[in-house]
Amino acid sequence: MCGIAGIVSKTSRDLGPLLEAMLRAQHHRGPDGAGMVVGTHCQRKSTVEALDFRNQFGTIALGHVRLAITGGATGVQPFQTPDGRLSLLHNGEIYNYRKLWKSLMGPAQPASSSDSEVFFKLLANEYRGDLVYALEKVLPHLDGVYGTAVTDQHHTIIARDRIGVRQLYYCFGKGLTAFASEKKSLKALFGNDVEIHRLPPGHMMILGENGHELRAFWTPDQIRTNDTIEDVSKALSAYKNELKEAVWKRIHDRDHVGIIYSGGIDSFMIASLVKQLGVPFTCYTAGRGEDAPDITWAKKTAKEHGFPLRVKTLSKNEIEELIPEVMKAIEDHSLNQVEVAIPIFASIRMAQEAGERVILTGQGADELFGGYPWYAAIVDREGYDQFVERSWEDTFLLYKECLEREDKIAMNHSMELRVPYVDPQVIEVAFAIAPQLKIRKGGDPLQKRIHRALSIVLGVPEEVAFREKEAAQHGANVHDVFEELARSHGYSKDLLNAANYDSNISVQEKLGSSSRYGYRYGDRSLWKPSPHVQYYLDTLAAEIGLLTGLPKLQWNATREKLTALGLSNGRTSKS
Known part of the structure; x- marks a missing residue:
């Protein structure tokens, strides 16, 4: 690297x-x-x-x-x-x-x-x-x-x-x-x-x-096959072989590796395979407070299954201090990118301090096997073919949504990130598996069913294998911190609306599937940044020289309007 x-x-x-x-x-x-x-x-x-x-x-x-x-x-x-x-x-x-x-x-x-x-x-x-x-x-x-x-x-x-x-x-x-x-x-x-x-x-x-x-x-079509694996046992065998090989090729030359670990099914499967393959490893988890779901599950599963684990519990003040550093590292100031990056950044920093040089992540499994809630809605409303097309597109846009972000975080700490789920051979077999083995019709609450089935084969406990999906920022309990921080500086939704601030101007490139189309199949408020929260991040981005072009012009105009509405320099006098 x-x-x-x-x-x-x-x-x-x-x-x-x-x-x-x-x-x-x-x-x-x-x-x-x-x-x-x-x-x-x-x-x-x-x-x-x-x-x-x-x-x-x-x-x-x-x-x-x-x-x-x-x-x-x-x-x-x-x-x-x-x-x-x-x-x-x-x-x-x-x-x-x-x-x-x-x-x-x-x-x-x-x-x-x-x-x-x-x-x-x-x-x-x-x-x-x-x-x-x-x-x-x-x-x-x-x-x-x-x-x-x-x-x-x-x-x-x-x-x-x-x-x-x-x-x-x-x-x-x-x-x-x-x-x-x-x-x-x-x-x-x-x-x-x-x-x-x-x-x-x-x-x-x-x-x-x-x-x-x-x-x-x-081109991706070079690994897109017309063959479909409809038999569960054949699907499990093919998937297991390719995933195991993908993990092995990424760790066989290492004396020790780190794993970004949430206690969820995707990272647990990586940790389980690394353990089976005999390479020493340590798991790293970060979140806000001891009650963050990811920390709770990471501690529980690591203890029960003998996974070495290090945990970083972040306070609100520590998260606020990390935000500018994270934005510099990932070269992005959008809420959806920054809030996901916080626990990853803290985990990788722990790994660096522990002397790791290579760290593995479970990114990619949701796109391959239908893990996001909108995928089930697509199956029910538009059919399996549309789900497959969306899933395929999302897989080959991962480079924008998360791979670039996480490579930069790892390299900011002079470490290499390795991503077994997006190995081309794993992708090929994942899309050869019939979509009916991934998601059931009728509002499937779990999804990723063949993925979960393989996890059972690999020894993942059922309570982990069937744990419902939580976005990283929610599992790490950091999402609400950004609302708290924005309000602590005097920003509110009503105030930013009064200033005619538009978060779509600030975040011009919609990177994730949630913000590109997923919000249309659920609660839009979960995925669309609140204007006052995004403006808070705009302000931090402007202070470190990251805000440019039209977003910077809007930020300057909004700051003037906020000053006219009673905020000093776009912030409360308390700050």
């Missing part, structure tokens, strides 16, 4: 200071090394500070900060061919790199244990002067999660893994195209108001003299 950054310029110029600003903005992603290449001149050092950014003239610059999970000292990047023609940056994990090396290169063994170096050598082996061709040959074979950048001094290409577990962003301006693992690196280069784009999963972007071209090297 690492952070990557790069610049492609229309004219030769000193790219050193620009690349330095980008790497410093994401130094937290790589405490174990740093490197850069401008033209054919490559440097590899132990820190960003040790790199020499002076007089680095050229049209292409690549930079890297490294978190060493595999590869030891041999994994310091960029990788470069002896003639300097090809240079590569890689952020992620390639789980099948040894198998891939053997299948493409014969009996010769890789020179190192670095998956990144093997990836580079495979690419160099396919390169015949056409970089696009070489990548299109290699990328579809990679079983892993990654963001990568490679140049042959003619073209520079960035690419993102099939599911989008690792992110890459890009933008244009000042005669430059720039890309990075986090938005803050691009803002360090262009300022807070720059328009930033995501590289979609399964895509590469080709950058050259004639502009840029976005091209898919993989």
